[in-house]
Amino acid sequence: MSARPHRLLTGRLVVATHNAGKLREMRELVAPYGVEAVSAGELGLGEPEETGTTFRDNAHIKAAAAAAATGLPAFADDSGLAVEALGGAPGIHSARWAGPDKDFARAMADIHEKLVALGASAPAQRRAHFVSALCVVWPDGHREDFEARVDGVLVWPPRGNLGFGYDPMFLPDGHALTFGEMSSDEKHGLPPRGKGLSHRARAFVKLAEACLERP
Ligand SMILES: O=P(O)(O)OP(=O)(O)OP(=O)(O)OC[C@H]1O[C@@H](n2cnc3c(O)ncnc32)[C@H](O)[C@@H]1O
Numbered sequence: 001m002s003a004r005p006h007r008l009l010t011g012r013l014v015v016a017t018h019n020a021g022k023l024r025e026m027r028e029l030v031a032p033y034g035v036e037a038v039s040a041g042e043l044g045l046g047e048p049e050e051t052g053t054t055f056r057d058n059a060h061i062k063a064a065a066a067a068a069a070t071g072l073p074a075f076a077d078d079s080g081l082a083v084e085a086l087g088g089a090p091g092i093h094s095a096r097w098a099g100p101d102k103d104f105a106r107a108m109a110d111i112h113e114k115l116v117a118l119g120a121s122a123p124a125q126r127r128a129h130f131v132s133a134l135c136v137v138w139p140d141g142h143r144e145d146f147e148a149r150v151d152g153v154l155v156w157p158p159r160g161n162l163g164f165g166y167d168p169m170f171l172p173d174g175h176a177l178t179f180g181e182m183s184s185d186e187k188h189g190l191p192p193r194g195k196g197l198s199h200r201a202r203a204f205v206k207l208a209e210a211c212l213e214r215p
């Protein structure tokens with residue numbers, strides 16, 4: 001095996017998210033690796049303000065806050081949908097676009113309406129990508145960062161109710177189903193089925209390669 005420049009993650013891990021859909025996916029991703037995942041909710045942790053200007057910064061803010069509060073390594077994701085015709089919006093503001101009620105039906109319609117106003121009806125004009133920045137922070141401040149994206153087009157009307165957030169309108173390139181129509185395993189697209197499909201699974205493949213070992 002090659003030398004590891006990264007720090008190995010073992011034992012208990014805080015999954016520092018308050019998003020139930022992300023929590024489920026992050027737990028599924030770490031499950032094969034023998035780490036004990038405890039959620040921010042189970043530990044009663046608050047939500048830090050996401051004041052960063054990049055996905056990477058915001059993921060670090062969330063992981064660092066959870067590591068400081070618990071004395072355990074913490075794992076956070078900051079992610080979002082970037083729509084090319086909208087100059088990359090909503091991007092790091094993806095959660096905020098859904099408002100305090102987390103109304104993603106409204107946020108998806110909002111994006112669709114903006115694309116219609118631009119005359120963007122052909123798939124080539126409706127290109128978008130999801131980005132995931134994953135950050136692990138240890139109580140001593142050591143951090144490990146991984147980022148990945150998945151490209152696709154935005155469909156209308158939304159299709160499927162299996163995922164969360166913007167999944168029902170996102171059709172990844174080379175696939176016939178939206179993320180909202182995919183099972184969690186299909187959306188992850190991990191071996192033996194694939195090399196990682198979703199932004200989060202692709203970033204996690206990098207994290208696992210660097211910081212995790214199967215028991
Ligand atoms: O910050 P935490 O507590 O992790 O939860 P959050 O929902 O606020 O998460 P973010 O700040 O990272 O905002 C990302 C938003 O982008 C959307 N998003 C990210 N990944 C997604 C995915 O895999 N499928 C659908 N929508 C996604 C989703 O709506 C999220 O609320």
Ligand SMILES: [Mg+2]
Pocket residue numbers: 050095
């Ligand atoms: Mg957030």
